[in-house]
Amino acid sequence: MGRVTTRVRRTRWDVGSGAQVERPDTIAVEEPLEVRVGPDPLTTTMRTPGDDFDLAIGHLLTEGLLHAADEVSTLMHCTDVDEDGSPTFNVVEVTLAPGAALHRAPRERTESMTSACGVCGSASVDEVRTRSRFAVADDGVVIDAGVVAALPDALRARQPVFDRTGGVHAAGLATADGELLAVREDVGRHNAVDKVIGAVARGRELPFTATVLVVSARASFEIVQKAAMAGVPAVVAVGAPSSLAVELATEAGITLVAFTRPPRFSVYSRPDRLS
Structure with a gap:
């Protein structure tokens, strides 16, 4: 599991007095997560590490790619590593249950998803409007x-x-x-x-x-x-x-x-x- 928060140095300025105070600050971690279905990359989004399996399942459901969580057999973090050789836990591989398959093609995007972006980068407005199965x-x-x-x-x-x-x-x-x-x-x-x-x-x-x-x-x-x-x-x-x-x-x-x-x-x- 990656870190949810990290510590950095920051300088706080007081424009009125001109004072500058250095101290450590706790900030949220933002890292990429690539979701794969089998060996095939599905999407990459910028996220806070943690609950990555929930994120993968939720994305598959809200995109209409799967209809139920039990269509997933297993989820695992791949053993990707950073430049220091440490595991990043930034790739989740989804294995579908026997007989299960994606119910629609993944949304075509013109760019990777950022942390501020849910449907941005889609190829057209029509592609954005995924129809719900539910009344x-x-x-x-x-x-x-x-x-x-x-x-x-x-x-x-x-x-x-x-x-x-x-x-x-x-x-x-x-x-x-x-x-x-x-x-x-x-x-x-x-x-x-x-x-x-x-x-x-x-x-x-x-x-x-x-x-x-x-x-x-x-x-x-x-x-x-x-x-x-x-x-x-x-x-x-x-x-x-x-x-x-x-x-x-x-x-x-x-x-x-x-x-x-x-x-x-x-x-x-x-x-x-x-x-």
């Missing part, structure tokens, strides 16, 4: 408004890496009653979502009906799309929504909540699920 709009879940307002604080209470660095996003999957089933952190908001979906999928079949995806970041297109691909009927974001996120949530029938700062939030689609 999320038909999910009849009802969520209390008080539960929605409390979710960001519940998520924040389970962000140890953010406490140490201030440099990572978080995503959690909760029940309609507000119980967090899993929380994951990463420098990339889309990676955090893939990690938490992959973690829950290892013990529960898709679709994730009657659940809520809560994210510490803004509500962007790729966050809503990943929710749709996992059959999640509601997304709660601390930050702002994007126009395409609102459009997709409306089209998919997802309840999209943003600017969630207790005791207030804003609802952009399917407010009928809130009570």
Whole structure:
């Protein structure tokens, strides 16, 4: 397992007094992760090391490449090493279960994925829009408004890496009653979502009906799309929504909540699920 945080030297400047103070600082690690299916490279993303198997499974599910976690037989870190000969744990090899195969071709990208990028680099807008297998709009879940307002604080209470660095996003999957089933952190908001979906999928079949995806970041297109691909009927974001996120949530029938700062939030689609 690679390091989640590291220590570096930093100089803090006070422009008013001219003072300069040197001290060590704890920052989040960002390293590449290559995911392979068998011997074939699938994608490379910049991520915070840790929960790499959850990330690999979540990515395969939210991209529509696999339909269930049990289509994976084994996952292993390859024995890649750095220039000093030390293992990096930056390559995960996925072996599919007997009889399993990818359900669609991997998304064509024009560049590797960065920690800020979920669907950027795709060859066309049409390629970005992966269609969910699930009728999320038909999910009849009802969520209390008080539960929605409390979710960001519940998520924040389970962000140890953010406490140490201030440099990572978080995503959690909760029940309609507000119980967090899993929380994951990463420098990339889309990676955090893939990690938490992959973690829950290892013990529960898709679709994730009657659940809520809560994210510490803004509500962007790729966050809503990943929710749709996992059959999640509601997304709660601390930050702002994007126009395409609102459009997709409306089209998919997802309840999209943003600017969630207790005791207030804003609802952009399917407010009928809130009570």
